[in-house]
Amino acid sequence: MIYLDHNATTPVANEVIEAMNIALRKHFGNPSSFYNIARQARSILEISRRRVAESIGAEPEELIFTSGGSESDNMALRGVAGALKQKGRHIITTSIEHHAILKTCKDLEKDGYKVSYLPVDSNCRVDPMQVEKSITSGTILISVMCANNETGVIQPLEQIGTIARNHGIVFHTDAVQAIGKIPFDVNDLRVDLVSISGHKIYGPKGVGALYIRRGTPICPTITGGSQENGMRAGTENIPAIVGFAEAASLAASTLDEHARKTAELRDFLEAEIFKRLDAVSLNGGAAERLPNTTNICFEGIDGESILLYLDLMGICASSGSACSTGSAEPSHVLMAMDIDPRTAQGSIRFSLGKDNTKQEMGATLDALAKIVPKLRAISSL
């Protein structure tokens, strides 16, 4: 099996499994309880928090553990919207966000909030000037993802953060895809809230964090017990948090090595696809991108047909094609880039990971060199 879908999820690192195994076996105590095993669970929780905080240059008190990227996104948007509803009801985001942001915004619109969904250029980039122009007296939150999950295109967060800061507006970024792939430090960015997910960085699924810069106005969305400083009720998932912390720490310490390695393989894969096949194009290719991601359009054929062939050959990738999910619309990201719907339909995302090899790239290229002409021979276009 050749796994080239690391932006969807990653295999769990051995170190993470070992750390979690011990937490599962020994540290079942409830961190809110009084006795010894509970206090040890609490200590492990707080050490884990410090480890995740260190990996992004934050203070431990600024991190809230959540059930993953989706919850962190929800907490950021709903939490700030709730805390600042007296101040204003306008939110600025982009049209290429993950659905965890977009659907939450749609939901907030039903509650009377106004949301501006900023467009992107043909290379999937948001224009900071557009952000500035969209600000009104009622703007309470700006949310722009750090790197896009489908194209890997990196957004100009430094400039947007400066604009947000100058206007005194809370700034959130969904960094789920960026963390572990490119350097990310909250001290380099004027960002107030950051969503992180465990399973994109070789950690377990169902765990993540929201970084909340000290003093950021935000109210809890999951209410109940006073865990996580009253910001997120529920008995902490210690084994998952321990695994997440190990993954975050590993991601930070191996970042340069993995980025270099995946970029090399990714660039090789791209170059060879262009050499071996005609009528292919790169989506977002002119922009700065994550080192592991490539989104390629094979003209005249349907992405899901390519994916099925790849699957039959043991290669895992993903597509922005409409039909695969049964939904009517092609990828909202490729549509926002103003790519022709038929072209978008033939687009495939390969997202590489730390354990991929050059040999695997070779096998993938050989597979594509067979599949693409075969499907083009059937194609009516």
Next chain:
Amino acid sequence: MMKDWKDMYVQSDADMAEGPQLFYNAIVLKHFVDPKNVGEMDADEADGYALVGDPVCGDQMKLWIKVENDIITDIKFKSFGCPGAIATSSMATELARGKSIQDAAEITDDDVIEALGGIPEQKKHCSLLGINALQNAIHDYLLKKMEFEAQTDDEDDLP
């Protein structure tokens, strides 16, 4: 009820061995990997032709039929579409080949799905594409035939 988690994995491995990869069954996969009747016909060779598109997902299909004595003797298609569209087109053309025009016109998308042993619910709209193309090509053939007969009738009427 499963005895324990080991049973769960045994069951899951067994499910996978049956082969629904990307949720298609073995017959569908066979028609996807090795579709029947792929190709084109020249305009003078074909007796009926149709070009149809699926507005739902952007799929497109072309289909040609050759008819002798009201029997579909040859049929060809080309398709820009998902695996569901390719497999259902392949099966639709197989069902139509050798049938009389009247019988072929009665083939439904349900017949195609049944012949394939079923396709996933969200893929059912794909099977309509092949059927639409077939019906449109038959319609095209009948129109041409009527025009032709009208013409020859006209000729007969000449003094």
